[in-house]
Amino acid sequence: MPPLDFHLTDEDGKDVDAEDFQGKTTLLFFGYTHCPDVCPITLARLATAFRQVDDKAREDIQVLFVSVDPARDTPEIMKEYTNAFGPQFIGLTGSKSDIDAITNRYRVSYEYGEKDESGNYDVTHSSATFAFNREGDAQLLIRDDDPMKAVVSDLEALAEGS
Incomplete structure (x- = not known):
């Protein structure tokens, strides 16, 4: 996996690059705020794992939630959504071109569904979480079916070894 690299807009509306997030263990997850299942379940699992790691490790970990639905996910909406999971999110x-650059970099696929009569649509996307050390080097992949004990152990090891 390539090192962490992107140019996006954060939830405060500021332009940011991967370098702005170096210095902490970084988890990278792709999804969207209107997601009915995968995103809230995955982010809630990560929040649960954070509550189980020691305080020092918790302070060293951040989750970057990258929207694959930039038409609906404004910075304000992203901030409201991530606040529900905790300060690490x-x-x-x-x-769209910025999103495509980072999804192509990590070989993450996503696809928009058909709009319904109200203009709503689903987005099919991957569910894995990429983990990077403090320097932005890829370390491992966390899948939604990994046992919680293993996720907690991986997070603590990443935070200690970063």
Whole structure:
């Protein structure tokens, strides 16, 4: 996996690059705020894992939640969404080309469904979480079916070894 690299907009509306997040263990997850299942379940699992790691490790970990639905996920919406999971969660969005650049970099696929009569649609997307050390080097992949004990152990090891 390539090192962490992107140019996006954070949930406060500021342009940010991967370098802005170096210095902490970083988890990278792609999704969207209107997601009915995968996103809230995955982010809630990560929040649960954070509550189980020791305080020192918890302070060293951040989750970057990158929207694959920039048409609906404004910085304000991203901030409201990530605040529900905890202070370690940071929403990122950007132009379609910015999103495509980072999803292509990590070979993440996503696809928009058909709009319903109200203009709503689903987005099919991957569910894995990429984990990077403090320097932005890829370390491992966390899948939604990994046992919680293993996720907690991986997070603590990443925070200690970063």
